[in-house]
Amino acid sequence: MNYLISVTLLWAFSFSLIGVYLAGQVDAWFSVLMRVALATCVFLPFLKLLSTPKGIALKLMAIGAIQLGVMYSFYYHSFLYLSVPEVLLFTVMTPLYITLLNDLLEKRFNAQFLLVAVIAIFGAIAIRYEGIDGDFLLGLCLVQGANLCFASGQVFYKRLMSEQTLEHKTVFGWFFIGALVVAVSCFALFGNVDKLPTTATQWGVLTYLGLIASGLGYFAWNKGAVEVNVGALAVMNNLLIPAGIIVNVVIWNRDADLVRLGLGGAIIVFALWLNQFLAKRKKVL
Numbered sequence: 001m002n003y004l005i006s007v008t009l010l011w012a013f014s015f016s017l018i019g020v021y022l023a024g025q026v027d028a029w030f031s032v033l034m035r036v037a038l039a040t041c042v043f044l045p046f047l048k049l050l051s052t053p054k055g056i057a058l059k060l061m062a063i064g065a066i067q068l069g070v071m072y073s074f075y076y077h078s079f080l081y082l083s084v085p086e087v088l089l090f091t092v093m094t095p096l097y098i099t100l101l102n103d104l105l106e107k108r109f110n111a112q113f114l115l116v117a118v119i120a121i122f123g124a125i126a127i128r129y130e131g132i133d134g135d136f137l138l139g140l141c142l143v144q145g146a147n148l149c150f151a152s153g154q155v156f157y158k159r160l161m162s163e164q165t166l167e168h169k170t171v172f173g174w175f176f177i178g179a180l181v182v183a184v185s186c187f188a189l190f191g192n193v194d195k196l197p198t199t200a201t202q203w204g205v206l207t208y209l210g211l212i213a214s215g216l217g218y219f220a221w222n223k224g225a226v227e228v229n230v231g232a233l234a235v236m237n238n239l240l241i242p243a244g245i246i247v248n249v250v251i252w253n254r255d256a257d258l259v260r261l262g263l264g265g266a267i268i269v270f271a272l273w274l275n276q277f278l279a280k281r282k283k284v285l
Contacts, residue, residue, distance in 0.1 A: 003223055005236075011244070014213045016251065018205075032186065037210065040177060043219070046169045061177055063157050064178030069178065069183050074142045074149065082139035085249065091143060091146075093147050095237045097148055098151040157226070169219065224236075
């Protein structure tokens with residue numbers, strides 16, 4: 001649990017750094033590429049190429065491609081259509097996706113997730129009830145795509161590494177290599193070389209996000225995910241939301257519409273509470 005708490009504090013600043021210094025200014029595909037490439041460099045020295053079973057290496061690459069490569073592709077572009085607090089609030093669905101995916105893998109299904117998801121969507125709409133447009137809906141969908149990828153990676157990594165005796169740091173480089181394959185491909189196909197970083201601040205932010213937030217952050221988060229149960233992992237995902245919003249509003253976004261944020265956030269939190277209530281009631285019955 002200590003790993004997850006530490007990364008939560010670390011990532012609380014990442015959302016705002018992206019929204020303030022990178023979104024709309026630096027090509028999103030390049031941001032993804034640099035962040036993943038730097039993170040890969042952190043773990044390449046620890047990678048044991050010959051001692052890692054090929055099956056494990058391929059599975060870790062696939063997990064990294066989904067949890068980091070594809071997720072970042074959705075995530076970075078969502079900042080073009082949403083404010084930082086909105087992006088944070090809309091990540092509230094991640095715990096539901098984690099629990100739902102785990103149930104599906106264990107061949108269980110709970111219809112309450114549909115109800116909870118719909119309520120959470122109403123919460124998202126309440127935040128922008130006077131300004132719902134195509135861009136807003138696109139941003140919302142992009143965040144949900146990122147949520148699904150992030151949730152899937154956590155569940156698959158936890159299930160894979162819980163069965164292994166391999167030391168995490170000696171194989172985690174494969175995770176980033178998988179993400180790097182996606183990042184390189186996307187930048188080659190869609191990247192805009194005319195929108196590369198132009199200031200020392202932008203380069204500094206990307207370097208920090210790559211080496212620290214991604215490199216150390218994802219390693220610690222996934223290692224922590226293996227050490228806790230699925231319920232605790234789902235809850236820890238939502239601690240990122242208040243931490244990130246507090247940092248953004250206090251430091252960078254003091255003019256945010258706190259009434260709408262509060263209303264929408266309350267509805268989304270209600271959705272989470274309802275999910276927990278129905279889950280406990282089902283166990284009692």
